[in-house]
Amino acid sequence: MTQSKENTAPTAPTRSQKEKLSRSVHIFSYVWRYRWKFLLSFLTLVLSSLVFLVIMQLPGEAINILNGENKYGLTTEEVFGILAILLVFQAPLSFLRVRLQAEVSERAMASLRKDLYTKILRLNIPFFESNRVGELTSRITNDISQIQGVFSLTLAEFLRQIIILLGGITYILVTMLKLALVSLSIFPVVVISAMVFGSYVRKMTKARQEQLAASNVIVEESLQSISTVKAYTNEAFEIARYGKSIDETVRISLKTASARGIFAAFIVTVMFGALFYIIYRAVLLVQTGDLPVGDLFSFVIFTALIGGSIASLGNFYTEIVSALGASDRVIDILQSKETEPTAKQQPAAAPALEGLIRYENVHFHYPTRPDVKVLKGIDLTIQPGEKVAIVGASGSGKSTIMKLLLRFYPIAEGRITVDGQDIEDYPLEGFRKNLALVPQEVLLFGGSIRENIAYGDLTATDEAIREAARQANALDFIEGFPEGLDTVVGDRGIQLSGGQRQRVAIARAILKNPSILLLDEATSSLDAESERVVQEALNRLMVGRTSIIIAHRLATIREVDRIYVLENGTIVETGTHAELSERPDGAYSALARLQFQAIPD
Numbered sequence: 001m002t003q004s005k006e007n008t009a010p011t012a013p014t015r016s017q018k019e020k021l022s023r024s025v026h027i028f029s030y031v032w033r034y035r036w037k038f039l040l041s042f043l044t045l046v047l048s049s050l051v052f053l054v055i056m057q058l059p060g061e062a063i064n065i066l067n068g069e070n071k072y073g074l075t076t077e078e079v080f081g082i083l084a085i086l087l088v089f090q091a092p093l094s095f096l097r098v099r100l101q102a103e104v105s106e107r108a109m110a111s112l113r114k115d116l117y118t119k120i121l122r123l124n125i126p127f128f129e130s131n132r133v134g135e136l137t138s139r140i141t142n143d144i145s146q147i148q149g150v151f152s153l154t155l156a157e158f159l160r161q162i163i164i165l166l167g168g169i170t171y172i173l174v175t176m177l178k179l180a181l182v183s184l185s186i187f188p189v190v191v192i193s194a195m196v197f198g199s200y201v202r203k204m205t206k207a208r209q210e211q212l213a214a215s216n217v218i219v220e221e222s223l224q225s226i227s228t229v230k231a232y233t234n235e236a237f238e239i240a241r242y243g244k245s246i247d248e249t250v251r252i253s254l255k256t257a258s259a260r261g262i263f264a265a266f267i268v269t270v271m272f273g274a275l276f277y278i279i280y281r282a283v284l285l286v287q288t289g290d291l292p293v294g295d296l297f298s299f300v301i302f303t304a305l306i307g308g309s310i311a312s313l314g315n316f317y318t319e320i321v322s323a324l325g326a327s328d329r330v331i332d333i334l335q336s337k338e339t340e341p342t343a344k345q346q347p348a349a350a351p352a353l354e355g356l357i358r359y360e361n362v363h364f365h366y367p368t369r370p371d372v373k374v375l376k377g378i379d380l381t382i383q384p385g386e387k388v389a390i391v392g393a394s395g396s397g398k399s400t401i402m403k404l405l406l407r408f409y410p411i412a413e414g415r416i417t418v419d420g421q422d423i424e425d426y427p428l429e430g431f432r433k434n435l436a437l438v439p440q441e442v443l444l445f446g447g448s449i450r451e452n453i454a455y456g457d458l459t460a461t462d463e464a465i466r467e468a469a470r471q472a473n474a475l476d477f478i479e480g481f482p483e484g485l486d487t488v489v490g491d492r493g494i495q496l497s498g499g500q501r502q503r504v505a506i507a508r509a510i511l512k513n514p515s516i517l518l519l520d521e522a523t524s525s526l527d528a529e530s531e532r533v534v535q536e537a538l539n540r541l542m543v544g545r546t547s548i549i550i551a552h553r554l555a556t557i558r559e560v561d562r563i564y565v566l567e568n569g570t571i572v573e574t575g576t577h578a579e580l581s582e583r584p585d586g587a588y589s590a591l592a593r594l595q596f597q598a599i600p601d
């Protein structure tokens with residue numbers, strides 16, 4: 001039961017911003033690995049911002065010199081000379097800053113992405129059942145991009161704007177106190193009202209994004225199962241669903257646009273109104289001789305800089321807050337405890353198993369559905385090299401028996417032993433190396449056929465891959481393609497038929513050379529010829545290995561050593577095909593009759 005509780009992670013618990021901030025230290029540790037470059041980039045940022053502030057004072061000073069009111073005792077040539085030197089000086093600073101920031105953020109986020117992916121792959125199967133794959137991918141792509149945005153740009157720009165803000169205020173306070181006091185009494189009012197307004201607009205923008213994301217999910221889902229959509233002629237239904245969702249996006253967008261429009265009008269009127277009022281006061285000061293004209297010029301420049309930096313702070317705040325949310329979600333996964341034991345925790349050596357399999361009173365329910373008992377006391381013994389089949393109605397628990405042997409889930413009660421030892425006691429990776437699974441629906445990875453076969457043994461030689469393909473009866477059709485083993489399959493390549501895909505999967509299993517073989521027979525029947533070549537390949541694959549076959553068609557399992565008939569999670573009959581067929585009232589005969597009726601040929 002505790003298991004199922006844990007499974008609800010990582011649909012993040014709501015945390016306060018403060019908690020998120022302290023948790024994000026973990027993400028910061030990735031950046032801190034490059035601390036010298038990180039600090040150097042900040043140093044160049046501070047320097048270039050200060051240089052920028054100095055540069056901005058010089059045009060005003062030039063005007064003061066024109067009017068004979070110069071403050072620093074410099075000539076026009078000297079002012080422009082300093083300007084030129086500063087411009088040249090800031091050039092390498094700017095370059096270094098951009099380059100260092102990119103380097104730190106790219107490298108740090110690359111390590112974070114790798115760690116996150118490693119972690120996700122090590123999570124156990126129940127975790128994947130309680131989390132949508134789309135959400136997990138979005139952690140690696142969108143969330144980390146958002147965090148990267150903060151480290152590559154936002155933090156630096158934020159700091160730069162703060163420096164400009166503080167530097168600018170200090171400058172006008174020191175050089176023109178009276179005027180500064182006028183503007184500082186007006187600015188905060190404007191800024192605070194802008195911020196309140198801004199936060200409303202941001203909230204609406206977020207709602208729009210979420211609605212748009214919901215629409216995209218519709219596109220994604222329908223395209224993923226496009227053949228189902230078409231087979232059920234549900235195009236019109238999907239179009240209507242998408243249309244409705246998009247219309248909602250438009251509605252929210254327009255509401256946001258109204259708010260943004262009012263905001264824009266407000267900013268233009270109030271901000272510029274305030275600015276002009278301040279300039280008006282400044283002109284009065286010039287008229288009374290209290291302010292040099294050049295200072296008025298500088299004042300306008302600095303007020304604009306201060307205004308600009310205040311306006312940008314709100315945006316940075318939003319970006320930082322949403323990156324905190326993103327990092328919180330990433331950390332949830334990084335710290336999730338639902339991992340499989342890795343080689344680091346257990347000795348990695350792969351035991352060479354004989355393949356004596358024993359289920360002892362195995363009871364099981366899925367962690368996500370603790371109330372539904374799927375297996376109710378399974379007992380069975382399979383000798384090394386034996387071939388057995390499990391048959392039974394859909395949902396009776398056949399696949400579950402296999403999944404337990406693969407150690408996808410912890411067993412509730414009872415145990416499974418292989419070669420006399422509890423499977424839980426073997427190092428997981430080493431244990432699984434002894435098993436190969438040929439699944440019902442073979443999904444190939446995008447890539448060449450060669451890569452797909454080599455998935456069974458990444459170190460296999462070309463010769464071994466070819467031999468495996470030959471034994472799997474796959475070499476002929478592979479060589480029929482102009483590119484042979486290098487033929488690309490999957491989304492961007494050629495689509496293989498069901499029988500061809502199965503033979504690639506068989507070749508993969510042959511290459512893995514396991515002592516235990518798990519065959520989940522395809523439900524969809526192949527045509528007679530494909531069926532024959534696939535069956536032949538399977539027979540070859542099973543020689544000398546303990547094999548468990550989930551059979552959907554009884555015709556394919558006449559030759560097995562033993563058949564187990566499963567009903568509602570219990571084994572109700574055991575025997576060879578001949579033995580079981582002799583019991584006309586038995587469960588096996590009933591299944592056989594059902595199939596005979598279903599396929600009347």
Ligand SMILES: Nc1ncnc2c1ncn2[C@@H]1O[C@H](COP(=O)(O)OP(=O)(O)OP(=O)(O)O)[C@@H](O)[C@H]1O
Binds near residue numbers: 366374392396397398
């Ligand atoms: N991941 C899962 N989470 C929760 N319940 C599951 C899960 N997988 C299977 N079940 C349930 O467990 C029961 C047994 O499923 P299982 O897949 O083992 O049956 P099966 O005999 O292999 O069926 P089929 O012949 O249709 O493949 C079913 O009631 C199913 O709904």
